[in-house]
Amino acid sequence: MNKFIRHIIFFLGIFLCLGFVIVKNKALLFEYPEYWPKPEYNFSKLSMTEEEFQLGRHLFYDPLLSRDNTISCASCHLQATGFTHVDHDLSHGIEGRIGTRNSISIMNLAWNTSFMWDGGVNHLEVQALAPIISENEMDESLANIVEKLKNSKKYKSLFYKVHQDSLVTGQKTLLALTQFVVMLNSYNSKYDQYIRNELGGEFTEQEKNGLTIFRNNCASCHKEPLFTSKNFKNNGLSVDSTLNDFGRMIVTRKHQDSLKFKVPTLRNIQFTQPYMHDGRFETLQEVINHYTSGVQHSATLANELKEPIILTHKEKVDLLVFLRTLTDKKFLYNKRFSYPRETTSN
Ligand code: HEC
Ligand code: HEC
Missing domain, CATH: 1.10.760.10 (Cytochrome c-like domain)
Incomplete structure (x- = not known):
């Protein structure tokens, strides 16, 4: 591309983003050791940016994702225990409801082809929907979450940083969660x-x-x-x-x-x-x-x-x-x- 045009596009980007924040999102590198096989996950759907990772991280830790705003993904997936729920045999969801399975650790998901203990989910982007709609876990609907996020100044701004518009959608929410969990890679033992x-x-x-x-x-x-x-x-x-x-x-x-x-x-x-x-x-x-x-x-x-x-x-x-x-x-x-x-x- 002509250097001049590239400059124009760049400055246009800066001006479009009110407040003169640089729009160019920081690209994220997906790193793993040389002796590992290639990941199975098809990264073409993810924008792989720092901003999207941070949005996903906020969502992962936010109880807003559950019907009564008490349970976040992290309630059952704690970092210090390999993103699983230590000391609980069966998972605990909203209102103390008990599930039927032990929370599974979350790491190196990009190498997985199926998720859950029985492989009931085979796409990471839709995986997060399972706990959200599960009665015993978060008992919420994606549509309702979108409404809650739309009413939040914090999320409007976080979505803006990723997409350069503050339109919150269910698909963007699930993709951001995917972006966060897919980066949880453990290879330094x-x-x-x-x-x-x-x-x-x-x-x-x-x-x-x-x-x-x-x-x-x-x-x-x-x-x-x-x-x-x-x-x-x-x-x-x-x-x-x-x-x-x-x-x-x-x-x-x-x-x-x-x-x-x-x-x-x-x-x-x-x-x-x-x-x-x-x-x-x-x-x-x-x-x-x-x-x-x-x-x-x-x-x-x-x-x-x-x-x-x-x-x-x-x-x-x-x-x-x-x-x-x-x-x-x-x-x-x-x-x-x-x-x-x-x-x-x-
Ligand atoms: C035939 C395949 C197979 C072999 C061989 C095997 N495992 Fe497993 N292992 C599994 C499966 C499947 C599970 C999950 C079973 C379940 O939860 O119902 C599992 C679960 C585990 C878990 C629990 C993991 C968790 O997150 O809860 C540990 C620890 C473990 N195995 C260690 C070992 C060790 C140590 C050996 C060798 C002595 C071994 N396994 C041999 C298939 C195997
Ligand atoms: C109430 C507890 C609970 C909550 C809340 C919860 N999970 Fe889970 N998670 C589980 C359990 C239990 C499993 C295993 C389910 C099964 O096998 O049926 C699981 C499985 C998973 C897996 C599959 C991992 C693998 O290797 O197969 C991922 C990824 C995951 N959860 C991410 C999330 C995300 C993202 C959220 C928030 C949107 C979330 N979880 C909320 C309990 C929970």
């Missing part, structure tokens, strides 16, 4: 430093031994480097007779999917307790004991777990010590992802 041969990433003998045990028994499903194979498996949990949750079968209606659940990532697993889709295990020791002595045989049990996993007490401890190397404090305490304290205009 001690394990990553070890793989990258970085200073501070040296593994002890115990951690190395734990990694070997992990690779021999767990990594077929919790596949490195994302620690998930992205598919659905029955890992031998007994059926909870009150919840009667058959997992993937609810979505596909196929018997061969009975009791299969999404293989969750194990990143930051040290802090995401309780564990499993219904939060039945409080500790990682209990989880490891499940794999060595609690696996229930049934028609859909994963092949990988048909033979018993035998581990000595020392091996169990080593495995546990290895799992702790997946903790990424830089992610859990990254201020960019935390509650937005800074005041915005108005």
Whole structure:
């Protein structure tokens, strides 16, 4: 493009944006380590700007998204615990209503092809709608949220910064939430430093031994480097007779999917307790004991777990010590992802 025309467009942009704020939005880089596979998410729909990320961040932390303005996304997805709800086996929504599943951690979502424990949602942009309209979670409608946002000076200004107009729509709201959650990437654990041969990433003998045990028994499903194979498996949990949750079968209606659940990532697993889709295990020791002595045989049990996993007490401890190397404090305490304290205009 002719340099002169480019200048005109640039200045026009500045003048259009009243108050002489520069309109050119800051582009966001989506970064991840070289040894990771390419993300699955199609980024063409997102504008990938700092402004949209900040809008999404405000929305994520705002209880305005629920019918009685008490529950935000962050109520069930707390940063310091890997964006899950620690200490709650089943999720708690508005008016203390209890859901049927344990909140799942949110991280590295761009590598996911399906969401929720049963994969019931396959597009990240519509995922946020599920908790919003769920009676047991936020019990709100998108149309109502749009009305509330339209009445807020703060949001009018935040939407303006992203779109250069303050028209609030449901689609823009969902996209902004997507923009925020898709940036929640965790790749700076001690394990990553070890793989990258970085200073501070040296593994002890115990951690190395734990990694070997992990690779021999767990990594077929919790596949490195994302620690998930992205598919659905029955890992031998007994059926909870009150919840009667058959997992993937609810979505596909196929018997061969009975009791299969999404293989969750194990990143930051040290802090995401309780564990499993219904939060039945409080500790990682209990989880490891499940794999060595609690696996229930049934028609859909994963092949990988048909033979018993035998581990000595020392091996169990080593495995546990290895799992702790997946903790990424830089992610859990990254201020960019935390509650937005800074005041915005108005
Ligand atoms: C009342 C608690 C609660 C609230 C509020 C809530 N969530 Fe969740 N979230 C959950 C539970 C429980 C699951 C797992 C649901 C399932 O498997 O059926 C989940 C799943 C997810 C997932 C899927 C992650 C994956 O890897 O599959 C994402 C993303 C997510 N929530 C984002 C959000 C956003 C964005 C909001 C706000 C609009 C929100 N959540 C509000 C409890 C909650
Ligand atoms: C056959 C595949 C498979 C193998 C092998 C496997 N897992 Fe899992 N793992 C799963 C599935 C599926 C879930 C989720 C099950 C559910 O919630 O119903 C899970 C859940 C977990 C959880 C809970 C995660 C959370 O966010 O709640 C931990 C921890 C875990 N596995 C650790 C391990 C360890 C350690 C090993 C090796 C001893 C192992 N897994 C082997 C499939 C597997």
